[in-house]
Amino acid sequence: MCGIVGLFCKNPELEPLLGEYLSAMLVQMDERGPDSAGVAIYRDPASDGWSKLTLYCADPAVDWDAIGGEVLDVRAKHAVVLLEGDADEAEAAIRAAHPGVRVMSAGRVIEIYKEVGRPRAFAGEFRLDDFAGTHGLGHTRMATESRVTTEGSHPFSTGHDLCLVHNGSLSNHNRLRRELRREGIEFQTENDTEVAAGYLTWRLREGDSLETALESCLEALDGFYTFLVGTADGFAVLRDPIACKPAVLAETDDWVAMASEYRAIAVLPGATDAQIWEPEPRVVYAWEKALVA
Amino acid sequence: MAVAADVEVVDLATTALRDLNQRLHDLDPDAPDPRSWRIVNPNGAHAVACGLDALVDVEIVGHVGYYCAGMNKRATVRVRGNAGTGVAENIMSGSVVVDGNASQSAGATGRGGLVVVHGDAGARCGISMKGVDIVIRGSIGHMSAFMAQRGTLVVCGDAGEALGDSIYEAHLYVRGEVAGLGADCVEKELRDEHMAELRALLERAAIADVAPAEFRRYGSARQLYNFKVDNAY
Missing domain, CATH: 3.30.70 (Alpha-Beta Plaits)
Incomplete structure (x- = not known):
């Protein structure tokens, strides 16, 4: 399992409330990931x-x-x-x-906070309600591929102002980690998601756009994934071709939200009347300030 | 909103889900009292109205999470919103109607009854279905009707990749484009008896704006499984 949440404020009046909303979304994903929790805040x-x-x-x-x-x-x-x-x-x-x-x-712009423990305790310890910002991502982890540690928690940094959260598991991370180390990418853990983050870091360093880098994941990564990638200006979503890891997208005039399940979106104002859909497999969805302004 | 006196309204914002489901399970199967239920503020909760076995009508106002109306028997459940993974999974009888979209595995493994989705359904719709009838007003995702054994899947829109992979004897009808057929699934002639089957199902699903002749039929080439076809239902 694992839970993912993301919130992007289209309306600047929501920005002071970003932390409060993101915290409420994260707590809803408790059962999906009781091992550790983390957020990336852009402010x-x-x-x-x-x-x-x-x-x-x-x-x-x-x-x-x-x-x-x-x-x-x-x-x-x-x-x-x-x-x-x-x-x-x-x-x-x-x-x-x-x-x-x-x-x-x-x-x-980016700030990443993550720690072992359940999301409600994490939200209190890190005073998530305080955060104002333009957008944020969150993750609750149910560990499968590696140990439950702070370093193995999500989000993972993938370069300047970039981060990745992941629901799923990758099968070819050991081989890919060896290949990426030869390219000079450093790894701190045995975690599979860190390899996906390292892969994106490498592709972006080689000059790929975020969209191209994400699309190349479809060939390079073997396994299950719903990815949410944070950038300085917004976020992007990608699901693997099998798409057994859930994802829901929702949009109103005021915000765009992504979550593993609708119940995390239900805490947002106007959620009942939001446009709600499930992202297609193999398709990169992206929101940026420039696109929605 | 005016509510008729004989409708039992349960607010999931103030009532525990287990209490609601227990009350529904405790009803007399043949003479439930109350007979009509309205559930408000589901807010994406899982397993709402799951495991019912009574002649009740349950209306859920809002979006639900996973396995809504799973294992349904005899009850009529209507979701006035979207449904998450596995709506009406393993339905035995009765009907489950979703006004919005459904996520993956809608009607999976269902043995009987009727599932209607007025929006789109995601991947793996009707996977391993064993007798349920499923009518989708919109489109369905990939790997739908995988290993489908019995029952009927009607799709008024398009179907994703690998439709009917390893199918047994379920009947598949798609009105729009099929991105790809799975192993041993082939297009078949749409004969009069199939038109009659479609007409009856569309009528049961209260879908009046599409005609049976607009569909194409798909089913098993019977090259992959070893059952003697004369023994098939």
């Missing part, structure tokens, strides 16, 4: 010349101010830090200087 872009990183440290006594950047926010064992310069350089510098700190996300 407060860093200024030109700056990058924003979400960092994680297992040691609760970590001194985030010693990292060297401007600490914007601390939630549970995560901190959001602003650093001057390119996100790649900032990430490399932190990995070199602070081996006990993991970089959960990097870019200018």
Whole structure:
């Protein structure tokens, strides 16, 4: 199993309520994924010349101010830090200087928070209701392919301001991981979704558009998946050709939502009257600010 | 909204789903009292009105989750909204009508009764059906009627890939395009008895705007399974 939720605010008046709605959606997916929970929030872009990183440290006594950047926010064992310069350089510098700190996300807009435990506890611990933002993704995990750890939780970063959440399981992740390591992609876990994220990172690095990169997953990945991919401007959905992992899309004048089941969408205002449909297998669905403005 | 005095209204926003289903299960099968039920605020809940075995009419106002009206026997269930995975799965008798769309595996493994979806149904519609009649006003997804043994699947729109893969003796009728036929599923002649079967089913489904002659018939080439066809139903 596993549960996926996503919410994109078409109406800017909803943005202050993004966290509240996303939290309510995530809690509805409790039974689908009681092992761990996570969200990606898109909010407060860093200024030109700056990058924003979400960092994680297992040691609760970590001194985030010693990292060297401007600490914007601390939630549970995560901190959001602003650093001057390119996100790649900032990430490399932190990995070199602070081996006990993991970089959960990097870019200018994205923030990723994830932890072992059930979604209601996660929502409280990370104060999800507080978040304002343009769009967000969430995941509740029922682990199948690898251990239940913070690192094995979703979302997975797939590059600057990009992330992936996944419902399903991949069969060819070991071979693909070996191939991607030869291309210079780094992996932190034995998790299958991290391989899909690494594959997307590689394709995007090689110059694919997001849509092309997702379409190439249909050939490269063997297994079951419903993917939700977050970008700086919106999100995209893809289901494998067999499409046994569920997905529901819904849209009103005010928002676009994606979830594993309708009950996660039912918590949104106007859900009853929303346009609701099931995404077709093998078709990339995408929403971006530019498309819906 | 005015509600007739003899309609039992249950609000799932304030009533536990198990309490509702238990009350429906506790009814006298032949003389249920009350006989008419209206369920409001389902909000995508799973297993609403599942396992009924009584001559009741149940109207569900809103969208439901998985396995709504699963294993239905004798009851008439109407969903005024969309239904998730496995609506009317393993239906035995009675009828289940969805006004909106249904997700995958609608009417799967059904042994009898009638399932009607006025919108589209997703993948695997009527998978392993064993006697149920299914009428879809819109289109159906891939792998529908996989290993379908008995019963009838009527699709007024299009069918996805691998329709009727490994089919036994179910009757398939599709009015629109078929993206592809599965193994051992072939097009067959639409004869008068098939037109009569279609006419009766469309009438039972209250679909009046399509004509039986507009459909094409599909069924088993009988090359894949080893039963002697004279023993078939």
